[in-house]
Amino acid sequence: MFDWRDYGNGIIAFDAGYVRPILAAIHMVVDDGRVALIDTGSNDSLPNVREALNKVGLGRDAVDYVILTHIHLDHAGGAGTLMREFPNAKLVVHPRGSRHMAEPSKLVAGVTAVYGEEYVEKVYGDILPIPAERIIDADEGLTLQLGRRQLLIIDTPGHAKHHVCIVDRQAEAIFTGDMFGLSYREFDVAGRQFILPTTTPTQFDPAAMHASIDRLLGYRPRLMYLTHYAQLTDPAAQAAELHRRLDAHVAIAEAHAGDGENRHEATKQALTDYLLGELRSHGCTLPEAAILDILATDLELNTQGLTWWLDHRE
Secondary structure (H helix, E strand, O other), X not given: OOOEEEOOOOEEEEEOOOOOOOOOEEEEEEEOOEEEEEOOOOHHHHHHHHHHHHHOOOOHHHEEEEEOOOOOHHHHOOHHHHHHHOOOOEEEEOXXXXXXXXXXXXXXXXXXXXXXXXXXXXXXXXXXXXXXXXXXEOOOOOEEEEOOEXXXXXXXXXXXXXXXXXXXXXXXXXXXXXXXXXXOHHHOEOOEOOOEOOOOOOOXXXXXXXXXXXXXXXXXXXXXXXXXXXXXXXXXXXXXXXXXXXXXXXXXXXXXXXXXXXXXXXXXXXXXXXXXHHHHHHOOOOOHHHHHHHHHHHHHHHHHHXXXXXXXXX
């Protein structure tokens, strides 16, 4: 069985089937028999989405919205496949992302430049285009009616310029994509959760990220729902840790800015040492090899994002 978390408030998280278990969640909001799916994983998510609908006794025609927090392919790679599966659904995506979902060739080329063609083909497969008439621009302040609840779209740059978060006032919750960091369940210690920022290339902006985190807290949420991974409690305390660790990431990048051709590896090693230390202070007792295996992709992408920012900041 895939990972399934029904939080009893109309929100369900289940495993997207992306790369490894409990790496990426799809959130399903259910209200009065209507469904919104938030983020999609890759094309491999389709069997799990079908199973999720079966578990709540709903069919294909119940899906009103597929909402993307942003168009990085671990969040949006399966959008075209899901939109073909759910003929009544509208895709909701940041205006900067709309054209890429309608014509994804540039998006695929950008991802291929980072990961390589073989990896993209293996993990994502064909990224299917979505008819423009089925796409809704997720403009700032857009409100979506889902059954009897409303979902508010807010623009949240920092991780990417095409990032939105979704405020669910009924659940006193926010779906945060990557804006409120990463919190892997393997790092939970006696119910305490660990959080770290994601500074992925190519649009990382630390000042904007700090501001977006604070904006999210302004809605006074009780809960955050992260794509990586699922429900996060005590948002105010976690935000303080996220701000602190974001500052530490930036300081590490700046400390190695002058390292020339060794800059990438030196930055990555310093980030590795820093996060290992933070996890040990958190009480994590996993073997170092297991921790590094969980963080391998994030360490590489965070390093790339930080060095990109160094090269492009004003």
